[in-house]
Amino acid sequence: MPRSVSAKKRQILTEKKTTRNQALESEMKSAIKKTERSIAAKAEDAPAKAQGTSRLIDKMVSKGIIHKNQAARRKSRLTKKANKAT
Numbered sequence: 001m002p003r004s005v006s007a008k009k010r011q012i013l014t015e016k017k018t019t020r021n022q023a024l025e026s027e028m029k030s031a032i033k034k035t036e037r038s039i040a041a042k043a044e045d046a047p048a049k050a051q052g053t054s055r056l057i058d059k060m061v062s063k064g065i066i067h068k069n070q071a072a073r074r075k076s077r078l079t080k081k082a083n084k085a086t
Helices: 005-040 046-062 070-086
Strands: none
Touching: 005 046, 005 070, 046 070
């Protein structure tokens, strides 16, 4: 257990930040899965969904949720799947 006031505050802030980051990462993963399902079903709006998901991935990088190289890899794979399906 933290003893000092500043240590207690850091613990509370860390818990808040962890919860927020987990929620945002879950949102991103859900969007990727929905886009992949849309691509697999050969929906007409699949390329648009892929583009929207790429924007969401970029937002996660700017918020520090994922690393920029991981974002580039995810976007690349998603775009590749979208282009292959059309």
